[in-house]
Amino acid sequence: MTAFPGVRLHVVSGKGGTGKTTVAGALALALATGGRKVLLTEVEDRGGLAQLFDTARMGYAEHRLAAAPGGGEVNGLAVDPEQALLEYLETFYKLRRAGSALKRIGAVDFATTVAPGMRDVLLTGKVMEATRRSGPGGRPVYDAVVLDAPPTGRIARFLNVNAEVAGLAKVGPIHGHAQQVMSVIASPLTAVHLVTLLEEMPVQETVDGVADLRAAGLRVGGIFVNMVRPALLPAKALVAARNGTLGTESLAKTLEGVGVPAGALPGLLVEAREHAERVQLESAERAELARLDLPTAELPLLSEAVDVGALYQLAEQLREQLIA
Amino acid sequence: MTASKLDVDALIDDPRTRVIVCCGSGGVGKTTTAAALALRAAERGRQTVVLTIDPARRLAQSMGLTELDNTPRAVAGADGDLDAMMLDMKRTFDDIVLAHSDAARAQQILANPFYQSLSSSFSGTQEYMAMEKLGQLRATGAWDLIVVDTPPSRSALDFLDAPKRLGTFLDGRLIRLLIVPAKAGGRAYLKVISAGVGMVTSVLTKILGAQVLKDVSLFVTALETMFGGFRERADNTYALLKAPGTAFLVEAAPERDALREAAYFVERLSQERMPLAGLVLNRVHRSAVPSLSAERTVAAAEELAGRRGAATAEGVLRLHADRMVVAARERRLFERFTAAHPAVAVAEVAARSTDVHDLDGLRAVGADLAS
Numbered sequence: 060m061t062a063f064p065g066v067r068l069h070v071v072s073g074k075g076g077t078g079k080t081t082v083a084g085a086l087a088l089a090l091a092t093g094g095r096k097v098l099l100t101e102v103e104d105r106g107g108l109a110q111l112f113d114t115a116r117m118g119y120a121e122h123r124l125a126a127a128p129g130g131g132e133v134n135g136l137a138v139d140p141e142q143a144l145l146e147y148l149e150t151f152y153k154l155r156r157a158g159s160a161l162k163r164i165g166a167v168d169f170a171t172t173v174a175p176g177m178r179d180v181l182l183t184g185k186v187m188e189a190t191r192r193s194g195p196g197g198r199p200v201y202d203a204v205v206l207d208a209p210p211t212g213r214i215a216r217f218l219n220v221n222a223e224v225a226g227l228a229k230v231g232p233i234h235g236h237a238q239q240v241m242s243v244i245a246s247p248l249t250a251v252h253l254v255t256l257l258e259e260m261p262v263q264e265t266v267d268g269v270a271d272l273r274a275a276g277l278r279v280g281g282i283f284v285n286m287v288r289p290a291l292l293p294a295k296a297l298v299a300a301r302n303g304t305l306g307t308e309s310l311a312k313t314l315e316g317v318g319v320p321a322g323a324l325p326g327l328l329v330e331a332r333e334h335a336e337r338v339q340l341e342s343a344e345r346a347e348l349a350r351l352d353l354p355t356a357e358l359p360l361l362s363e364a365v366d367v368g369a370l371y372q373l374a375e376q377l378r379e380q381l382i383a
Numbered sequence: 384m385t386a387s388k389l390d391v392d393a394l395i396d397d398p399r400t401r402v403i404v405c406c407g408s409g410g411v412g413k414t415t416t417a418a419a420l421a422l423r424a425a426e427r428g429r430q431t432v433v434l435t436i437d438p439a440r441r442l443a444q445s446m447g448l449t450e451l452d453n454t455p456r457a458v459a460g461a462d463g464d465l466d467a468m469m470l471d472m473k474r475t476f477d478d479i480v481l482a483h484s485d486a487a488r489a490q491q492i493l494a495n496p497f498y499q500s501l502s503s504s505f506s507g508t509q510e511y512m513a514m515e516k517l518g519q520l521r522a523t524g525a526w527d528l529i530v531v532d533t534p535p536s537r538s539a540l541d542f543l544d545a546p547k548r549l550g551t552f553l554d555g556r557l558i559r560l561l562i563v564p565a566k567a568g569g570r571a572y573l574k575v576i577s578a579g580v581g582m583v584t585s586v587l588t589k590i591l592g593a594q595v596l597k598d599v600s601l602f603v604t605a606l607e608t609m610f611g612g613f614r615e616r617a618d619n620t621y622a623l624l625k626a627p628g629t630a631f632l633v634e635a636a637p638e639r640d641a642l643r644e645a646a647y648f649v650e651r652l653s654q655e656r657m658p659l660a661g662l663v664l665n666r667v668h669r670s671a672v673p674s675l676s677a678e679r680t681v682a683a684a685e686e687l688a689g690r691r692g693a694a695t696a697e698g699v700l701r702l703h704a705d706r707m708v709v710a711a712r713e714r715r716l717f718e719r720f721t722a723a724h725p726a727v728a729v730a731e732v733a734a735r736s737t738d739v740h741d742l743d744g745l746r747a748v749g750a751d752l753a754s
Contacts, residue, residue: 075410
C-alpha cells in the first residue's frame, strides 16, 4: 500500500467493539486486490475470520478464504498457541513426540496459558514465520500478512515479546527466538494499525495506544476510523438542530408538501437534534485523532449487517483512501 | 416473540440481592451500566459499592476515581451511600502475597520474574483478581450491595474460566514436578523422580534453559507454601459466584458478535447453575416517530432531492429513514436471541447521542434501565 511503503506485516488492533476484525478482513482484501497473495491471521481462537468470510471454522492450516478483485487471494490462518508450540519444538528440536508427554504433565498449558510472555512469543513467532516464508527462487510466499491482533489495551505488550520474555528468560533458546521475532516486528517490515470509532473511549485508547507502541519502539501505521456516519444535514442546519431552532414554518411546509404528516415534525426534530449532537461529538474526536498526524482512513457505518459483499465495498474504500 | 421485562428496581431493591455481576464482551457498555445500577441502588437506599475495571477517564472522574489506588471511596454528589473503586490488578495480587506470607518470602515472590509476568498480564489474572477483590469486599460486610464490572475480555467466558484455569494449573502435575527440585535443594531431585519425568524435565531445560526452570520452580514453591492449595482459593471464588444473593446481568449491544457472546454466556451460566437475573441490551436505537416507515420517508426524501432550499428537509428525512433501518436490523438480531432464549428477562437502554460522564448521565441510564 502506498500509504505504508515496505510494510509486509500489517497488525490491526483496536478497542473491543470497534470492528477490528472487519477492518482486518477489508484490509486483507484491499492488499490482495490486483493479483497479490495475502495471509489473514487471527490469534484469539474466536473463529472471527471464518465468520466474517462466512466459511467453515478454520483449523490450524492455511487455507483460501476469498478471491480478491484482479486475481488476488486472501488466505486465512487461526494461530493456536498449542499447535504453535508443538511446531516450534519440531522445527527447532525435532521434538514433536515429546509434545504429548509435555501436554500430559501440563507443560503445554503452562507455556500457552499461564506464562503470557511465552504464549505471545509463540503466536507472534508463527505470524513472523509466515511473513518471512519464501518459496522457490526465494520469493516470499505471501506479499503481505494481516494480523487481527489483541485489543489496543494489550497490543504493545503483546508485540513487545522481547521485553516480556527477557524478564523470564535472560538467555537460552526462548530468548533467542523472541529476539528473532522482534527483528521482524520492530522493523520497517511491520506496521501497527489502530481501529477506532469517533467516540470518547475508543479515541482515548487509540491515543494511549499510539504512545505505548512508540514507547516500545514499534511503528504505528494508520488510524482506521470505523462506522462513520454520513453528514446528512447542512452545517447551518446542524447548529440550528442543536439550538432547537430548526423547526421553522418553511421546514414544516416543505415536509407537508411531500406527504409527511405534521404530527411527525416534533419527533423528526428530536432525531435531528440527537444527530447534530452526535456530529459535534464526532468532530471533536476527529480533531483529537488529527493531532496524531498519521495516515487515516474512514469507513462508513453500514445500516445493514456486514456480509461478504459489504467487506469488498469496505476494501475498495480503503484502497481509494490509502493507495490513491 | 417478545422477551419478558427485567424488573431492575425489584432486583436492586431486594435486600437478598447482595452481589450483581455485570458481564459480557468488551465494548458493550458494561462499566457504564454497572456504575448506573450502583448509583440507582444507592439512591434508592442500598449501601452500595461499585467495583469498576477500566472506566473511561471522564466517567471515572465523575465518580471521584482520580487515582487507581484499589480502595473504595465515597462518591461525592450521590444522593445516597455509594462507594466506588477501580481494580488495580497487580496490587490486588501483591496484597494477597503480602497478606499470606512472611516478609522475606513475600519479597522473594514479588521479585520473581514469573510472578511479575503473571501478575501484570491481562490473560486470566485480571479476571481472577476481579473475583478476588469481590470476595474481599464481600468479606468486609461493609456494604449490602456490591456491583461488579468484569474485565474487557474478548470472550465473556474468560471471566468464568480464568480462576479455574489458574487454580488447575497451580495444582497440576507440572507444578508438583517443578516444586520437587526446589524442595530437594538442587540436583538431588533427579533420583526421586521417574525416568519418564526426567525426560520431560530435560526437554524443559533444553527449551527454557536451566535458569528459567529454576525461577518457575521457586515461584510455584513460594506460592504453594503461601496458599496451601491454590485450587481451594479458586473454588471458593467460584462458590461465591454461585451463592444465593449473587445475580448475573449479561450485557450486550444489539450487534451480531455481542449477542453471540451473550448467548454463550447465558448458556454457560445455566450449565453452571449460576443465577442469571437477565440481559441488559445497551445502545438500542429507537425512533421518535416509529409510525413513519423507512420506505415512505425515503420516497419523500427522493422527491425533495435537488430541490432548492429543501436540503434540510431532505436531510431530516434521510436521518429518520436511517434510524428506522438501524432499529429494524437491531430488532431482527435481537429476535434471534430471544427465540433461542425466551426465558431470559431483558432491560433495554437507548443509544445516547453523547457519552455518559457525569452523575446525571448515570442517573438517566439508570432510569432507562428501570423503565
